[in-house]
Amino acid sequence: MKVKLNLFAMLIIVLFTSSCSDEKITSSEDFQGVYETIYITNPLDSLGIIHNEILSEFVYNLEYSYLNDDFDGVTFPSNDFNTNIASSLNKAYDSTSYFSSSTQQLQEDLLDSLDLDNWFSSANYTAMFYDVEKILKDYASTQDSIFTINLINDIKDIIISGTSNDVFDELETIVNSHETLILAEDWDSTEVFALSALAVAKHSTQFWKSFFNTHLAKMSKNNKVQYSNGDKALVVGADAAGAVVGSIKGAIIGSVVSPVAGTIGGYFAGKIVGGVSASSTAIAVLAVRDLWADLFD
Numbered sequence: 594m595k596v597k598l599n600l601f602a603m604l605i606i607v608l609f610t611s612s613c614s615d616e617k618i619t620s621s622e623d624f625q626g627v628y629e630t631i632y633i634t635n636p637l638d639s640l641g642i643i644h645n646e647i648l649s650e651f652v653y654n655l656e657y658s659y660l661n662d663d664f665d666g667v668t669f670p671s672n673d674f675n676t677n678i679a680s681s682l683n684k685a686y687d688s689t690s691y692f693s694s695s696t697q698q699l700q701e702d703l704l705d706s707l708d709l710d711n712w713f714s715s716a717n718y719t720a721m722f723y724d725v726e727k728i729l730k731d732y733a734s735t736q737d738s739i740f741t742i743n744l745i746n747d748i749k750d751i752i753i754s755g756t757s758n759d760v761f762d763e764l765e766t767i768v769n770s771h772e773t774l775i776l777a778e779d780w781d782s783t784e785v786f787a788l789s790a791l792a793v794a795k796h797s798t799q800f801w802k803s804f805f806n807t808h809l810a811k812m813s814k815n816n817k818v819q820y821s822n823g824d825k826a827l828v829v830g831a832d833a834a835g836a837v838v839g840s841i842k843g844a845i846i847g848s849v850v851s852p853v854a855g856t857i858g859g860y861f862a863g864k865i866v867g868g869v870s871a872s873s874t875a876i877a878v879l880a881v882r883d884l885w886a887d888l889f890d
Contacts, residue, residue, distance in 0.1 A: 634776055637788040641796030643691055644832070644865050648800055650685035651873050659880065669881050670710035675701055678877050682870065691865075703866060707838060709874045717753055718827070721871075725837045732841060733786045736778065740787035744771040744794065745833050751826040760822035761802035764829055768795050785864075789840065790833045793868045797832035801825065801872075824879055831871040839867010 658664060658681055667673045679700035686695035712721040725745060729738040747767045756763045772795065775787050805825050840863045 635772070635788055635792055635795075637785060638792045638795075640789050640836070640865055641792035641794075643689075644793055644836075644868050645796045645800045647685050647689050647691070647865065647869050648797075648872065650688045651681055651869065652804065652876070654681035654684045655873070655877060655880070664881060667881060669878050670714060674877070674881065675704050675710075678874055679704060682873060685869075700870070703870050704874065707835065707867060707870060709871060712831070712834075712871070713875060713878050718830075721831065721834050722749060725834050728838050728841050729786060734781070734784050737780075737784040737786045740771070740775050740778070741790050741837060744768075744775075744787065744790055745830065745837070747771070748794065748826060748830040748833060752823050752830050755822040755826075760825045761798060761806065763822075764794075764798045764826060765802075768798055786837055786840065789864045790836050793836040793864070794829060794833040797829045797868070797872060801828050804876075820879065828872045828875045828879075831875040832868045835867040835869070835871025836864045837867075839870070840864045 655678075658677060663677055667677060676697075679697050682700040683695050683697045686700075708720070708724065712718060712724070715721070722745070726742065729741055733741065744767075748764065751760060751763060751767075768791070772791055775791050780788060805820065809820075
């Protein structure tokens with residue numbers, strides 16, 4: 594049965610239109626959320642929706658940090674980098690209604706538990722994909738593992754090899770294709786890896802398409818920052834990988850962060866916080882590498 598929901602779907606931008614280097618973000622309302630009606634057939638699709646809502650708050654806080662020079666001299670990987678990311682993540686969770694007791698220390702613990710320093714430092718991000726395969730081998734059914742790996746491997750191919758097409762159009766095609774295959778199967782209530790990875794990848798693609806193609810394009814005056822298709826695909830792949838690994842490694846943190854009663858339990862909360870943490874770190878790694886702060890000079 595298709596369920597009709599009105600919901601926060603994705604971030605549609607507008608942050609900076611001035612070239613003044615001292616311009617500050619005044620509130621998260623500078624991000625304009627668009628509500629739309631969609632039809633959900635994936636029973637775990639709400640994980641992707643919640644993920645995007647938290648992620649939009651994170652991006653706002655991350656950019657605010659850059660404008661306030663919090664990342665001056667900060668490199669990746671480093672303790673200072675993790676501290677800054679944890680601070681922005683904690684503020685993001687505090688701004689939403691899904692988690693009641695996030696702290697900066699808990700967010701730092703989550704970043705450590707996911708081993709994100711290693712994920713984004715390893716050649717071709719092999720550590721990230723190794724962790725996904727290990728979690729699936731240890732915790733997923735054969736069917737669940739196969740469908741999840743197939744989805745993530747197709748995203749991985751774009752991360753490593755790129756594409757001659759628009760990367761987000763390509764990612765949407767990939768996600769839609771896997772959605773058809775995954776939703777055609779019968780899933781036991783314990784088989785949640787493919788469905789959750791699909792939900793996060795689908796909504797992540799929408800979010801980052803808007804971010805890169807609309808928001809960052811406006812923010813980057815004179816095209817000072819150009820990202821490869823592999824870079825753009827990385828944040829989506831990190832989201833999906835984070836949802837898989839976070840379901841186990843992030844579940845404890847997800848429980849401690851205290852999902853609000855009636856929303857999400859620790860296991861599924863782990864999928865959300867895992868995806869958010871992984872993609873947040875990925876975009877911040879790109880930001881540090883390409884000196885976003887220079888965009889406002």
